[in-house]
Amino acid sequence: AGELQDAGFRLTGIDMVIHSTVPIGGGLSSSAALEVSSALAFTSAAGVEVERKQLALICQAAEHNYAGMMCGVMDQYIALFGEHGVAVRLDCRSLEHEAVPLSAGTxxxxxxxxxxxxxxxxxxxxxxxxxxxxxxxxxxxxxxxxxxxxxxxxxxxxxxxxxxxxxxxxxxxxxxxxxxxxxxxxxxxxxxxxxxxxxxxxxxxxxxxxxxxxxxxxxxxxxxxxxxxxxxxxxxxxxxxxxxxxxxxxxxxxxxxxxxxxxxxxxxxx
CATH class of the missing domain: 3.30.70.890 (GHMP kinase, C-terminal domain)
Structure with a gap:
């Protein structure tokens, strides 16, 4: 919420309950999942629209500035752009990506x-x-x-x-x-x-x-x-x-x- 407001977006207060099946600290991007889902909840409640690439960078900044983890943007980006049945090849410099189909049948x-x-x-x-x-x-x-x-x-x-x-x-x-x-x-x-x-x-x-x-x-x-x-x-x-x-x-x-x-x-x- 703080990073969103620092970026110029006006938010409203909300009551929120968080439930997740992603194990904390399991290497499955639980922190990015929390950041992205929270950001989407905040912006939805406030009626604010944020371009997804910008939102990924805002969530990354939250992890840098609040959690002290100097992570890249991959986890937050994938949480926002991931699709069922595909892998995502991400260029972290240009923030361009390619959806690569997974052969789930075999x-x-x-x-x-x-x-x-x-x-x-x-x-x-x-x-x-x-x-x-x-x-x-x-x-x-x-x-x-x-x-x-x-x-x-x-x-x-x-x-x-x-x-x-x-x-x-x-x-x-x-x-x-x-x-x-x-x-x-x-x-x-x-x-x-x-x-x-x-x-x-x-x-x-x-x-x-x-x-x-x-x-x-x-x-x-x-x-x-x-x-x-x-x-x-x-x-x-x-x-x-x-x-x-x-x-x-x-x-x-x-x-x-x-x-x-x-x-x-x-x-x-x-």
Missing amino acids: AKFIVCDTGVRHELASSEYNKRRAECQEGVRVAGRVLDSAPIKALRDVTTADLPDLEPELEPVVFRRVRHVVTENARVLEAVTAMWARNHLALGALMDASHDSLRNDYEVSCSELDTLVEIAWGQGGVYGSRMTGGGFGGCTISLVGADKVDTFCENVAHGYEA
Whole structure:
């Protein structure tokens, strides 16, 4: 409400009850869901119309200024623009997006909750952001390409030139972001082609990078992912969200979903 009013929108007071089935701290964008649903309630009650892209940025600002989490705009944007049955490829610089159909008939995305919430998530998220900003600063000095404003401006071909110039930890953070950006584009291609094998392999590589280079996984997430990797009909699995607990997401053949859920639940409890 404060950010909406700071942006010039006049609101009215309302009584509001919030109910959600999204687990708090599960890496499923619960904070963005709260921000967006609250903003829509405030604006609806006041008879105010806000363009959706602007509303996403206002909700992002609320998380920065009130929760102290220096997040990107992806979660808020998807909460406003997401559609049933599609993935959304978002360009966070231009705020342009592409709806990519999901082949729900032959494979399903299954979310598994570790039941663990580590307090490191908020502080470590901001630390990772600072490390990436250091990578941007050094890349801008070292690379001869166009101006480096973010790690999206760095390519995998640039990594060998950057490695000797960066602290090892910062280089690993940079390598994760650069390779993950490339994996996102490859994943879009795989989804359009309905190539579950390729998409699953990218998910596996993403988890390895999040665990080893970005270092935001934890033993419980790794255990769930490794159990998933051992199941028949699983194309890929990875952690999701900010890490240090929360949920995994697995791409599973539609005819194997029930068996997968039973085996993973049993294996994780053991």
